[in-house]
Amino acid sequence: MEGVDHLAHERNKSEFDVDAMKIVWAGSPHAFDVSDRISKLVASDPGFRKDNRSTLSRKELFKNTLRKAAYAWKTIVDLRLSEEEAAKLRFYVDEPAFTDLHWGMFIPAIKGQGTEEQQQKWLPLAYKMQIIGCYAQTELGHGSNVQGLETTATFDPQTDEFIIHSPTLTSSKWWPGGLGKVATHAIAYARLIVGGREHGVNGFIVQLRSLEDHSPLLGITVGDIGMKFGNGAYNTMDNGVLRFDHVRIPRNQMLMRVSQVTCEGKYKQSDVPRQLVYGTMVYVRQTIVADASCALSRAVCIATRYSAVRRQFGSQNGGPETQVIDYKTQQSRLFPLLASAYAFRFIGEWLKWLYADVTQRLQANDFSTLPEAHACTAGLKSLTTTATADGIEECRKLCGGHGYLCSSGLPELFAVYVPACTYEGDNTVLLLQVARFLMKTVSQLGSSKKPVGTIAYMTRVEHLMQCRCGVQRGFAELSVDLVEAAVAHCQLIVVSKFIEKLQQEIPGKGVKQQLEVLCNIYALFLLHKHQGDFLSTGCITPKHAALANDELRSLYSQVRPNAIALVDAFNYTDHYLGSILGCYDGNVYPKLYEAAWKDPLNESVVPDGYHQYIRPLLKQEIRTARL
Numbered sequence: 256m257e258g259v260d261h262l263a264h265e266r267n268k269s270e271f272d273v274d275a276m277k278i279v280w281a282g283s284p285h286a287f288d289v290s291d292r293i294s295k296l297v298a299s300d301p302g303f304r305k306d307n308r309s310t311l312s313r314k315e316l317f318k319n320t321l322r323k324a325a326y327a328w329k330t331i332v333d334l335r336l337s338e339e340e341a342a343k344l345r346f347y348v349d350e351p352a353f354t355d356l357h358w359g360m361f362i363p364a365i366k367g368q369g370t371e372e373q374q375q376k377w378l379p380l381a382y383k384m385q386i387i388g389c390y391a392q393t394e395l396g397h398g399s400n401v402q403g404l405e406t407t408a409t410f411d412p413q414t415d416e417f418i419i420h421s422p423t424l425t426s427s428k429w430w431p432g433g434l435g436k437v438a439t440h441a442i443a444y445a446r447l448i449v450g451g452r453e454h455g456v457n458g459f460i461v462q463l464r465s466l467e468d469h470s471p472l473l474g475i476t477v478g479d480i481g482m483k484f485g486n487g488a489y490n491t492m493d494n495g496v497l498r499f500d501h502v503r504i505p506r507n508q509m510l511m512r513v514s515q516v517t518c519e520g521k522y523k524q525s526d527v528p529r530q531l532v533y534g535t536m537v538y539v540r541q542t543i544v545a546d547a548s549c550a551l552s553r554a555v556c557i558a559t560r561y562s563a564v565r566r567q568f569g570s571q572n573g574g575p576e577t578q579v580i581d582y583k584t585q586q587s588r589l590f591p592l593l594a595s596a597y598a599f600r601f602i603g604e605w606l607k608w609l610y611a612d613v614t615q616r617l618q619a620n621d622f623s624t625l626p627e628a629h630a631c632t633a634g635l636k637s638l639t640t641t642a643t644a645d646g647i648e649e650c651r652k653l654c655g656g657h658g659y660l661c662s663s664g665l666p667e668l669f670a671v672y673v674p675a676c677t678y679e680g681d682n683t684v685l686l687l688q689v690a691r692f693l694m695k696t697v698s699q700l701g702s703s704k705k706p707v708g709t710i711a712y713m714t715r716v717e718h719l720m721q722c723r724c725g726v727q728r729g730f731a732e733l734s735v736d737l738v739e740a741a742v743a744h745c746q747l748i749v750v751s752k753f754i755e756k757l758q759q760e761i762p763g764k765g766v767k768q769q770l771e772v773l774c775n776i777y778a779l780f781l782l783h784k785h786q787g788d789f790l791s792t793g794c795i796t797p798k799h800a801a802l803a804n805d806e807l808r809s810l811y812s813q814v815r816p817n818a819i820a821l822v823d824a825f826n827y828t829d830h831y832l833g834s835i836l837g838c839y840d841g842n843v844y845p846k847l848y849e850a851a852w853k854d855p856l857n858e859s860v861v862p863d864g865y866h867q868y869i870r871p872l873l874k875q876e877i878r879t880a881r882l
């Protein structure tokens with residue numbers, strides 16, 4: 256039944272103002288307006304169609320991505336979209352592409368690590384896309400260990416140039432997105448060598464391809480690294496391999512905000528900390544946290560709508576069967592994910608604020624909050640991406656068999672999302688950074704350096720004061736426990752920032768009450784999941800644990816009538832969701848049926864290969880067949 260809203264009865268049950276919740280989710284009325292307008296613009300333009308990705312070959316898929324990126328750019332220019340609107344457009348086009356790295360890493364790297372002069376030269380070219388950049392840090396042999404990179408940048412005072420070289424196979428750059436087939440330039444990370452002395456890893460702007468015919472420049476070997484996990488999915492991206500054979504670049508193409516090399520061959524270090532060379536990663540980790548809530552909310556929206564449509568068992572007197580969303584077991588798997596989507600939204604918002612704050616301080620040469628910003632971005636990136644990847648897979652299972660169909664949107668979402676647990680820092684490696692920060696803080700307890708911000712609570716934990724002397728010993732031996740401690744620390748940040756959000760004024764009938772229910776679910780679900788730890792450390796009693804479980808059950812019942820409205824508040828178009836199971840009107844079965852017939856396998860009734868392989872089998876002629 257086209258045009259009928261099969262979820263209308265669910266929408267009528269909701270007890271809060273959905274439009275007001277949409278504003279809370281978007282962050283502000285302005286952000287809602289931009290997001291709403293641009294998502295509809297993309298959804299209504301056939302040029303941004305994406306429902307055929309899983310059936311295209313890699314070459315077709317990639318060419319289609321190039322077309323879409325060019326079309327998106329034309330739309331941005333023709334409609335004179337602002338930077339904010341353009342970023343939203345790329346987001347709603349929803350296809351990983353070289354442009355993510357150009358706007359998301361290449362430009363931020365120049366802004367963060369380039370001098371004023373370098374920014375003036377390179378940024379206008381990059382903003383107009385007259386050059387296209389990528390971020391070439393990882394090598395075949397080293398990704399996590401940035402100090403272990405092998406590419407060299409040796410200063411030649413005779414010519415005032417750097418010689419960029421890949422001395423070994425393992426020094427080949429490997430993975431950078433956009434590098435394989437598109438980027439004209441890279442920020443390449445290499446060990447800086449001046450006058451025979453090494454000065455650590457630094458970034459260099461290196462031109463890779465001709466701006467006339469796109470052919471690789473002298474000394475550059477470059478290509479794509481091959482197919483990745485999943486059909487379609489991240490294969491729209493040209494992750495690349497790159498080797499340098501004594502490639503010469505002018506001296507002023509070393510990014511020189513953190514350290515400089517003069518034409519006489521003198522190395523100078525600014526008074527900014529060396530860690531600023533890692534600044535682009537801090538920036539991107541923060542955007543990844545903000546994106547986690549988008550990916551998780553998308554999966555949750557699909558699973559929630561479908562759970563209200565799907566019925567199994569429980570028919571009485573010939574009446575309808577039970578909606579699967581009414582099963583307590585379904586609720587206990589789904590609603591904590593719904594709560595997590597909201598929790599991650601707010602932690603993403605807070606992290607954006609923290610990042611803006613640290614950036615402002617850095618500009619004023621105040622570096623005091625950098626370690627906390629690094630720990631928060633690293634830890635929250637790890638926590639939210641792990642939970643989101645696991646959450647998407649759980650949503651697929653919550654949709655039963657149909658969740659496994661590409662038309663559910665969930666397999667592709669998982670395949671695109673799961674590398675977020677690895678890129679921008681392997682999640683375990685990042686948690687070890689948080690653990691290092693926590694241990695350093697513990698060792699300083701009782702000194703004049705008082706912990707502030709997200710670690711202020713440490714002074715209130717009696718036990719920590721007692722163990723502060725021994726923390727620098729046995730880090731590696733205790734790393735498994737330390738990683739768990741790092742996760743707990745990050746969860747504490749998420750919960751406390753959710754609670755802080757609720758202390759603000761939140762307009763709209765019933766909106767705050769719904770958020771309170773979700774916040775309680777988020778916190779109590781964690782307590783339930785880790786009750787062993789809480790009980791064994793004496794933080795709670797068995798009675799507390801039982802009470803938490805009772806409360807969770809009651810909270811799930813409170814969410815149930817509002818579940819559909821809570822996912823409607825994400826304001827996702829059917830185009831963005833890309834899921835038959837999650838479509839707004841809930842008209843799932845006719846759409847699934849229709850989609851099946853559009854599969855290329857159904858183009859002919861008798862398949863290609865029948866005469867060659869099936870008929871000889873059936874006729875027992877397999878021995879004489881030419882296979």
Ligand SMILES: CCCCCCCCCCCCC/C=C/C(=O)SCCNC(=O)CCNC(=O)[C@H](O)C(C)(C)COP(=O)(O)OP(=O)(O)OC[C@H]1O[C@@H](n2cnc3c(N)ncnc32)[C@H](O)[C@@H]1OP(=O)(O)O
Nearest residue numbers: 355359392398399400401402530533537542629678679680
């Ligand atoms: C369709 C949607 C589009 C959305 C668009 C969004 C854009 C996003 C695009 C997403 C696409 C993703 C593309 C992926 C890109 C990449 O993956 S780029 C490569 C990323 N690589 C990594 O993340 C590598 C991870 N490794 C590291 O970060 C580091 O090497 C390390 C693990 C931190 C260790 O470094 P090392 O120098 O050995 O450090 P330590 O000795 O451990 O520490 C020294 C001190 O420095 C401090 N520190 C470390 N890192 C930072 C930092 N980033 N900032 C500030 N400080 C840092 C560390 O804490 C130590 O401090 P002290 O203890 O005080 O000494």
Ligand SMILES: Cc1cc2nc3c(=O)[nH]c(=O)nc-3n(C[C@H](O)[C@H](O)[C@H](O)COP(=O)(O)OP(=O)(O)OC[C@H]3O[C@@H](n4cnc5c(N)ncnc54)[C@H](O)[C@@H]3O)c2cc1C
Nearest residue numbers: 390391392393397398399430431432674677678679680683
């Ligand atoms: C889709 C995708 C896109 C990417 N895009 C880019 C890009 O644009 N530019 C770029 O430069 N790079 C890019 N990368 C590379 C990415 O940043 C690295 O893969 C990532 O940093 C992890 O490093 P690694 O591959 O060396 O993992 P490894 O460090 O080799 O990890 C392997 C295992 O070892 C463990 N491990 C490693 N070190 C430690 C330790 N000290 N203690 C305990 N365990 C440890 C890890 O936890 C992991 O389980 C991309 C990667 C992917 C998958």
